[in-house]
Each structure stands twice: as C-alpha cells, then as structure tokens.
Amino acid sequence: MPSSLTKWLGRRFFRVFGGRSSNTNNLTGAQQIKSHVSAAPPPLPIESNYVNPSSTSNVNNSLVIPRRPHRRLPQSLLRIQKSIADLLPSNLLSFFRLRRSLPLPDITMLASQSRKAALNAFRSSSRKPLAALSVRSISVDATASQDAQAPEDPNTPFTIKLLSQSFDAFNIEAPSLDFVTTKNELIDMYKAMASVRRMEFAADRLYKERKIRGFCHLSVGQEAVAVGMEKAITPDDQIITSYRCHGFAYMRGASVKSIIAELLGRREGIAYGKGGSMHMFAKSFYGGNGIVGAQVPVGAGIGFAMKYLGRPNVTFALYGDGAANQGQVFEAFNMAKLWNIPVVFGCENNKYGMGTSAARSSALTEYHQRGQYIPGLKVNGMDVLAVKQACAWAKEYTTSGKGPLVMEFVTYRYGGHSMSDPGTSYRTREEVTWMRTNQDAIAGLRTRLLDWGVVTEEGLKELDKGVKDTIDPEVAAAEVAEVPENSRKVLFEDIYTRGSEPDWLRGRTAEETYYYKEE
Amino acid sequence: MSAKLTTTRLLSRTLRGALAASHHTGRRSIASLTRAPHSIRPLANPASKFNNPQTRMLASAADIKEYTVRDALNEALAEELEADSKVFILGEEVALYNGAYKVTKGLLDRFGPDRVIDTPITESGFAGLAVGAALAGLKPITEFMTWNFAMQAIDQIINSAAKTHYMSGGIQPCNITFRGPNGFAAGVAAQHSQDYTAWYGSIPGLKVVSPWSSEDAKGLLKAAIRDPNPVVVLENELLYGQSFPMSAAAQKDDFVIPFGKAKIERVGKDITLVSLSRCVGQCLTAAEKLKAEYGVEAEVINLRSIKPMDVEAIVKSVKKTGNLIAVESGFPSFGVSSEILALSMEYMFDYLDSPAQRITGAEVPTPYAQGLEAMSFPDEDLIFRKAAQLLRV
Numbered sequence: 001m002p003s004s005l006t007k008w009l010g011r012r013f014f015r016v017f018g019g020r021s022s023n024t025n026n027l028t029g030a031q032q033i034k035s036h037v038s039a040a041p042p043p044l045p046i047e048s049n050y051v052n053p054s055s056t057s058n059v060n061n062s063l064v065i066p067r068r069p070h071r072r073l074p075q076s077l078l079r080i081q082k083s084i085a086d087l088l089p090s091n092l093l094s095f096f097r098l099r100r101s102l103p104l105p106d107i108t109m110l111a112s113q114s115r116k117a118a119l120n121a122f123r124s125s126s127r128k129p130l131a132a133l134s135v136r137s138i139s140v141d142a143t144a145s146q147d148a149q150a151p152e153d154p155n156t157p158f159t160i161k162l163l164s165q166s167f168d169a170f171n172i173e174a175p176s177l178d179f180v181t182t183k184n185e186l187i188d189m190y191k192a193m194a195s196v197r198r199m200e201f202a203a204d205r206l207y208k209e210r211k212i213r214g215f216c217h218l219s220v221g222q223e224a225v226a227v228g229m230e231k232a233i234t235p236d237d238q239i240i241t242s243y244r245c246h247g248f249a250y251m252r253g254a255s256v257k258s259i260i261a262e263l264l265g266r267r268e269g270i271a272y273g274k275g276g277s278m279h280m281f282a283k284s285f286y287g288g289n290g291i292v293g294a295q296v297p298v299g300a301g302i303g304f305a306m307k308y309l310g311r312p313n314v315t316f317a318l319y320g321d322g323a324a325n326q327g328q329v330f331e332a333f334n335m336a337k338l339w340n341i342p343v344v345f346g347c348e349n350n351k352y353g354m355g356t357s358a359a360r361s362s363a364l365t366e367y368h369q370r371g372q373y374i375p376g377l378k379v380n381g382m383d384v385l386a387v388k389q390a391c392a393w394a395k396e397y398t399t400s401g402k403g404p405l406v407m408e409f410v411t412y413r414y415g416g417h418s419m420s421d422p423g424t425s426y427r428t429r430e431e432v433t434w435m436r437t438n439q440d441a442i443a444g445l446r447t448r449l450l451d452w453g454v455v456t457e458e459g460l461k462e463l464d465k466g467v468k469d470t471i472d473p474e475v476a477a478a479e480v481a482e483v484p485e486n487s488r489k490v491l492f493e494d495i496y497t498r499g500s501e502p503d504w505l506r507g508r509t510a511e512e513t514y515y516y517k518e519e
Numbered sequence: 520m521s522a523k524l525t526t527t528r529l530l531s532r533t534l535r536g537a538l539a540a541s542h543h544t545g546r547r548s549i550a551s552l553t554r555a556p557h558s559i560r561p562l563a564n565p566a567s568k569f570n571n572p573q574t575r576m577l578a579s580a581a582d583i584k585e586y587t588v589r590d591a592l593n594e595a596l597a598e599e600l601e602a603d604s605k606v607f608i609l610g611e612e613v614a615l616y617n618g619a620y621k622v623t624k625g626l627l628d629r630f631g632p633d634r635v636i637d638t639p640i641t642e643s644g645f646a647g648l649a650v651g652a653a654l655a656g657l658k659p660i661t662e663f664m665t666w667n668f669a670m671q672a673i674d675q676i677i678n679s680a681a682k683t684h685y686m687s688g689g690i691q692p693c694n695i696t697f698r699g700p701n702g703f704a705a706g707v708a709a710q711h712s713q714d715y716t717a718w719y720g721s722i723p724g725l726k727v728v729s730p731w732s733s734e735d736a737k738g739l740l741k742a743a744i745r746d747p748n749p750v751v752v753l754e755n756e757l758l759y760g761q762s763f764p765m766s767a768a769a770q771k772d773d774f775v776i777p778f779g780k781a782k783i784e785r786v787g788k789d790i791t792l793v794s795l796s797r798c799v800g801q802c803l804t805a806a807e808k809l810k811a812e813y814g815v816e817a818e819v820i821n822l823r824s825i826k827p828m829d830v831e832a833i834v835k836s837v838k839k840t841g842n843l844i845a846v847e848s849g850f851p852s853f854g855v856s857s858e859i860l861a862l863s864m865e866y867m868f869d870y871l872d873s874p875a876q877r878i879t880g881a882e883v884p885t886p887y888a889q890g891l892e893a894m895s896f897p898d899e900d901l902i903f904r905k906a907a908q909l910l911r912v
Contacts, residue, residue, distance in 0.1 A: 269688075271686060271687050271688035272688035272689070273688070274685055274686055274688045275686045275687060275688060279686040279687065281683075281686075281687040281688075281691045286651070286654050286655075287686075287687070290678070291674055291679070294647060294674055294679055295679075297644045297646075297651065298647045298650050298651035298675070298679055300644075300648045300651060301648035301649055301652040301653070301655070302651040302652070302654060302655040304652050304655075305651065305652040305655030305656060305657045308657060309656070309657075327643065328643040328644050331643055331644025331645075332644050332648065334641065335641070335645065493689065494684055494685050494688060494689030495684070495723050496684065496724065496748045497684065497747040498689065502726075502778070502779055502826070503779060505723065505827075
C-alpha cells in the first residue's frame with residue numbers, strides 16, 4: 001500500500017473518530033488478519049477500510065471498499081473460506097458472485113490522485129448516491145478477539161480478551177472486555193450459528209424452488225446476534241423481534257422442522273401453517289411481527305409484565321435500523337425509562353432498511369444513542385462473543401432496577417431484504433463480498449476456534465458434518481410434512497381462544513358459515 | 520365504590536351542557552312532534568318511579584338502585600381489579616386526574632399506582648405496551664380518552680392484539696380490554712365525533728361490545744375483562760351521566776352479560792328497531808311515540824354485542840313484525856346498519872313485508888354548529904317518522 005494512502009487513511013480515521021481509538025496502525029483488512037495470525041500488534045478497527053472521501057463535502061458517510069482486501073489472506077483462512085463456500089448452495093454462490101458494474105473509486109486512485117478527483121469519480125457513478133454505509137465507530141471484525149489458549153478440559157472456564165473496539169457506550173460504562181467462556185460454550189455457539197445459516201440456506205433453496213410462498217426474510221450474515229443473545233439469557237427471559245425471525249425462533253427452542261414446515265405452510269409448522277415466515281412464536285418468544293416497529297412498544301409491554309409480576313427477567317425488543325425511525329419506538333423509549341421497565345431495545349443495524357441505507361434514512365445513525373435519556377451500547381454484531389458479553393451485561397443492568405437500555409448490534413445481511421430482493425440495486429456486490437469474506441461471524445469464529453486450540457481442523461470438519469447431519473434431515477422431514485386439511489374446521493380454528501368463540505363465523509357465503517358448536 | 524358520584528360537578532362546562540341535553544332530548548323532541556306533551560305515556564311498569572322514557576323500566580322496584588353509566592363502569596373496573604391481581608388499567612389521566620370522564624374515579628386510591636397507571640399521551644405506544652403485557656400473561660384494561668384518539672393505535676389493536684392468536688396457531692393468547700367513549704359528543708366537531716363500531720366490528724379476532732344502560736355497561740365491561748380475547752368496549756360519552764336502574768343481581772360482583780346476546784328492550788309486534796348504544800334510548804322514545812300516535816307496537820332490540828352479533832334475535836323479531844329498521848349513529852357507508860341490512864337479505868328476506876331500512880349518521884364530517892350537528896345524527900323524531908313512513912300509518 002502506498003505510504004501516502006496510509007497516511008491519508010490515518011488522518012481520515014482520526015478526523016472521523018476522534019480519540020475513540022488509541023490504535024495508530026493503518027492496515028488493510030487482510031493485514032489485520034495476518035497481523036492477528038502472527039500475533040503482531042493489535043489489529044486495527046475496521047474503520048481503517050472505511051475511507052470516507054466525502055466527509056469534506058455534502059455527501060455524508062459514504063464508503064469506499066478496497067477491491068482486493070483478501071489479497072494476502074493467510075492459508076488457514078483461505079481454507080476456511082473454501083469450506084464455507086462448500087456449505088453454500090451453488091445458486092447462492094452465484095448470487096454473491098463478484099460483479100464490477102459500479103465504478104467505485106479505486107483505492108489506488110485515492111493514493112495517486114487528489115481526494116477531490118476521487119470524489120468526482122464517485123459522484124459520476126451511475127448510482128447516486130452510492131449505497132452508503134454509515135461510518136462505524138466500532139469494529140465489526142468477527143475475528144478480532146485476541147489470542148488465548150483454551151484449557152484441556154472442555155468445561156474449564158478461560159478468558160478471552162475481546163477487541164477493544166467491540167463496544168461503544170453511550171452515557172454508561174461499557175461491559176468488560178474479558179470474556180469468560182469454555183470450550184464447550186464456544187463450540188455450542190459455533191454450532192448454533194452454523195445451524196441457523198444452514199437452515200436459512202434451506203429456506204433460500206425452498207423459496208427458489210417456489211415451495212415457500214409470500215415473503216421470506218433471511219438472516220444470513222446476522223446469525224451472531226440471535227446466537228449471542230440466546231446464550232446470554234435464560235429460557236425465562238423474553239424476546240420479541242421483527243419479521244426476520246427464523247434464527248431467533250430456532251434459538252428460542254423451535255425445531256428446524258417446525259420452522260421450515262411453517263415456511264412451507266404445513267400443519268406441523270410452528271404456527272400450524274397459519275403464520276408463515278414472519279409469524280413464529282415459542283415459549284418466551286413473541287414473534288415474528290410483520291408491522292415495522294410495532295413490536296417495540298409490545299416488547300416494552302412484555303418487559304412491563306415482567307416487572308409487574310416481579311420476575312427477574314429481561315426482555316429484548318428487537319427492531320432494525322429502518323424501524324428505528326418509527327414514532328412508536330420513541331414512545332416506547334419514553335415509557336420504558338419513565339417506568340424503569342427492564343427492557344433492552346435492540347437495534348439490529350444491518351445497514352439497510354429494505355433498500356435504504358441507514359445514512360439515507362436516519363439523521364442520527366448512532367442508533368444506540370437514540371434513547372437520548374436512556375444509556376446505550378453499540379456492539380460488534382459480527383462477533384458472537386461480543387454479543388453474548390453485551391447481552392449478559394444488559395440483562396444484569398436492566399434487571400437490577402436501573403431501567404431500559406438501547407443497544408445497537410452492528411451487523412450485515414448478505415442476502416436481499418427479502419427473497420424477492422436481489423440486494424444489489426442499493427449496494428455493490430463488492431460490498432457484500434467484502435463483508436462475507438472478511439467479517440463473517442461464522443468464519444471468524446472458526447478461525448479463532450483453531451487459534452485458541454478449541455478444536456482441530458478435523459474437529460471443525462466433524463462439527464460441520466454434525467450440523468449438516470442434524471439440519472438436513474429435519475428440513476427433509478418438513479418438506480414431506482402434511483399441509484393443513486382444507487376444512488372449515490381448520491380454517492376457523494384459533495381465531496379466538498378455544499371455548500370462547502362466537503357461536504359462528506361467516507365464510508365466503510352464508511352457506512359456508514362455520515358453527516363452532518356443531519362441527 | 521358505593522358512594523354515588525356527583526358526576527355533573529366533575530364534568531367540564533361543555534360536557535355538562537351535553538349531559539343535560541342528553542337527559543332531556545327525548546322528552547323535548549317528543550313534545551315537538553306531538554304538540555301534546557301529555558300524550559307521553561308512562562311505560563308498562565306502573566311501579567316505576569322514573570319518568571324518562573329513555574330509562575329502562577324493571578318489574579320490581581325492590582332492591583333496585585339508580586346508577587349512572589359512569590358509576591356502573593367504575594364499579595365493574597373496581598370489582599375486576601379486586602378479583603384478579605393480573606388486571607390493571609392504564610391510559611391517559613386514569614389515575615391522579617380520576618379519569619378524563621371520571622370513569623376511573625377513586626381507583627388510584629384504592630389500587631395504587633402500580634395497577635392504575637397514568638400514561639403519557641402516546642396512544643400507539645401505550646396500546647402496544649398493553650398488548651405486550653397481555654401477551655406476557657397480564658390482563659390489561661386500556662382506556663382511550665376517546666376512541667377518536669385510538670386511531671393512532673389501531674394498528675396495535677388489530678395487527679398486534681386481534682391477529683396474534685390466529686397467526687400463532689393458537690399458542691399465543693392476548694387477554695386485553697380496550698375501552699373508552701365512542702361516537703359523537705356535543706359540540707366537539709369532526710375530529711372528536713366519530714363512531715368506530717363498524718371499524719372494529721369488521722375484524723376477526725376482536726370482540727366488540729357497545730353498552731347502553733348501566734346494567735349493560737357493568738355486565739359487558741366485566742365480561743370483556745374476563746374474556747380471554749381482545750375486546751373493544753365502545754362506551755358513549757353522552758350516556759356517562761345518565762341514570763338507569765340496576766337490578767339487585769346486577770349490583771353483585773359476579774354479574775356479567777354474555778357476549779353475542781341482544782336484549783329485547785321493548786316487546787312489540789309491528790316493527791323491529793335494531794339499535795345499539797345511545798340510539799337504543801332514542802328508539803325506545805320513538806317507540807312510545809309510535810304507540811301513542813298510531814297504536815303501533817315497535818320491538819326495540821339492544822344489540823349490546825356487535826361482534827359477535829345476535830342475528831338470531833333479529834331474525835326472531837322480524838319473523839314476528841315483518842318490518843326492520845336498523846338505527847345507529849355511525850357513518851352510513853359500510854356501517855353497522857349496512858351489515859344488519861345485508862344480514863336481513865340473507866336470513867330474513869322471506870319474513871319481511873317491507874324493505875329493511877336504516878337510520879344512520881349523515882355522511883358528513885361532524886359539523887360544530889348546533890343546528891348542523893343535530894342534522895348529522897339520528898334523533899327520536901326521525902326514527903318515529905321513518906317507522907311511520909315504512910308502516911304507512
């Protein structure tokens with residue numbers, strides 16, 4: 001890398017992020033990983049790659065991605081990438097294939113020309129403004145945790161130092177960076193993330209085979225949030241989320257078969273085929289809600305109930321960066337703080353509300369600061385360890401009578417908003433590929449499991465095989481599950497609590513009226 | 520809550536005027552109709568000490584107490600809060616202020632701030648919060664200061680409350696009660712004068728009730744709180760201060776009125792007037808006038824419950840009378856009366872001697888000026904004239 005660029009990057013970094021980081025190294029993503037593998041100086045937060053050529057102009061928070069950040073990937077990571085690729089269905093691979101249709105300002109251009117020239121090139125691109133990523137003040141590097149050595153015994157706790165940029169706290173002291181874990185827990189988390197991804201890939205395939213109807217929102221890329229959160233709480237803690245809910249439903253205890261069967265509209269689906277992709281409920285899991293933002297006050301109400309009943313449980317009310325602008329989100333903030341409700345408002349910031357980037361929708365993209373009078377924490381949502389650490393800390397905080405928290409999980413979805421969205425009109429394929437290649441939560445944890453000596457290469461293969469052997473048969477079973485009987489009895493069941501139904505409800509005609517008592 | 524509320528004192532000046540009007544409208548309009556006020560006959564029960572034709576008469580005066588609708592609602596709330604610790608009430612001004620319309624008077628003192636909760640003015644937020652509490656197992660009573668404001672929260676009522684049980688395949692119940700005054704008040708103009716019965720009545724998953732008398736108010740509200748489904752209780756501001764006799768049975772704390780059952784408020788053989796809420800009283804007044812003027816015996820059905828609706832009671836009545844008028848104060852298009860008339864085509868066509876008719880609010884945003892406002896809603900005179908016209912008397 002030309003040294004002029006290095007200097008420039010460094011200046012940009014400190015102009016944007018002020019004194020937040022004490023790290024003065026300026027490395028590419030590849031160098032970070034390398035530095036990490038060789039236990040060189042602590043890796044730089046990812047912002048070093050987020051060159052913002054426009055911060056001196058009126059265009060805010062745009063992103064330039066280096067074209068070949070993986071040029072110098074270490075062999076071990078390349079192997080892992082390949083094995084991840086092996087897990088992908090071929091259609092998904094083609095989905096993410098690199099396509100250079102957008103003249104991004106090249107990193108070399110930045111080095112050799114003035115910033116102004118780069119900006120002009122950027123502006124002249126066919127897509128204006130470029131799908132902009134909000135500048136992130138924390139790391140989203142999934143492989144960022146520092147070296148540690150796992151003990152022999154799988155249940156003996158040991159400490160991992162999280163990357164110093166794992167959290168960004170707002171009006172509160174951030175959680176400890178000392179992450180205490182065991183080999184078994186790490187393996188569990190890995191398996192859970194891999195399982196969610198494998199399940200989502202199955203949904204992807206089934207949708208493309210036209211077996212899944214309607215909407216289908218996948219969480220590929222965001223697995224660390226659902227997994228890290230679940231691992232931090234108990235089954236009596238509460239979660240409510242938006243329509244991107246499959247991973248949460250699975251983590252809350254729903255079987256893969258029941259989730260996939262629901263997507264397929266089968267009687268054995270988790271909601272008996274009545275809810276579909278967006279509406280899945282389980283114990284202490286309240287969906288699966290299709291109206292953007294509406295689940296946030298509902299989540300505050302679940303938290304209210306916990307407090308009312310004197311239960312020591314936290315409620316996570318999750319929403320996306322798009323929903324964060326809904327008025328009722330702020331109504332919920334207000335009441336939660338007013339009444340000290342033990343609720344965590346969790347914004348899963350995957351950077352795009354449908355096709356509108358955070359910077360194009362939100363006046364303040366620091367979503368963890370949007371509680372204003374509520375303390376906030378931004379979390380690296382691509383690092384499952386950081387997510388777990390933060391959620392455990394949030395549970396402790398909220399359930400000790402201190403009131404609500406606003407959390408932001410910085411994450412990324414690899415697929416489109418829903419299956420009908422190729423996800424490329426508002427962002428570049430380079431961006432997606434870059435995130436997948438360099439910041440994937442699962443690949444990152446894989447690397448670390450090897451680094452820490454938690455598993456061997458062989459062990460990882462076993463784990464992957466285990467995930468495949470667990471998920472695939474459940475998917476297959478869901479595919480052959482029966483559809484609901486096309487009867488009025490099934491059609492009209494469960495509109496009201498059983499036993500409290502009206503005498504009858506009308507069908508399409510008077511003759512099709514359904515009588516609860518007679519039939 | 521045995522102490523009677525001196526309700527008039529608690530009301531705003533505007534409201535007092537409205538209340539007075541509602542007390543006397545019946546008599547005045549009859550008088551203007553007949554030009555012979557003395558022709559108003561007392562209702563069937565001579566033992567009754569009440570002379571207001573809008574007031575329901577009962578067979579026995581023993582143990583009967585006079586309750587305003589407000590007192591009846593207050594008693595229902597107090598009894599249910601007492602009976603079940605999972606029941607709580609929240610809404611704007613329900614606690615310290617004792618309720619914008621004093622329906623929740625005294626509840627804060629009795630049950631404390633954990634169960635009688637003043638919310639910020641955020642309908643969408645607190646309705647959603649209440650739904651969440653219900654999903655988590657509590658039994659919230661959500662008061663909207665008026666249903667007009669609940670339009671801000673209608674998404675939570677319909678999408679979050681009404682549909683969740685079905686969407687979850689029956690594994691996630693939502694025991695919640697939404698209540699507040701509905702329909703037009705007096706002189707509050709368009710944004711505060713709308714009847715939402717048809718809106719909520721059209722939603723599967725909701726139950727919707729609309730009380731008229733004090734007994735209705737108490738029995739239906741208690742049933743709503745106990746019902747495991749989301750229930751919408753559409754009260755009427757103009758009825759809050761009106762007094763009705765409460766039977767001894769209705770004064771007890773186990774009194775509930777089952778949903779889906781209409782009440783025949785007045786037995787007749789010539790024409791069926793189907794109505795709800797405040798219009799029931801107007802129908803009764805008109806019925807007395809029809810009897811007085813033409814010897815016509817009108818049967819007046821108080822629907823009580825909108826969803827489910829007691830179609831059977833209407834059919835039975837029409838079989839007997841052969842004539843049907845639906846009376847309500849909502850907008851005419853796609854309304855409650857539209858539904859009743861549609862049902863009449865499906866289930867009563869063979870029994871009707873004349874085309875079923877409807878009397879509704881006018882299709883205008885409610886005007887402020889008193890004379891124009893009066894033209895926008897049904898009154899006793901209109902009901903009387905329409906029935907007479909239909910029967911060609």
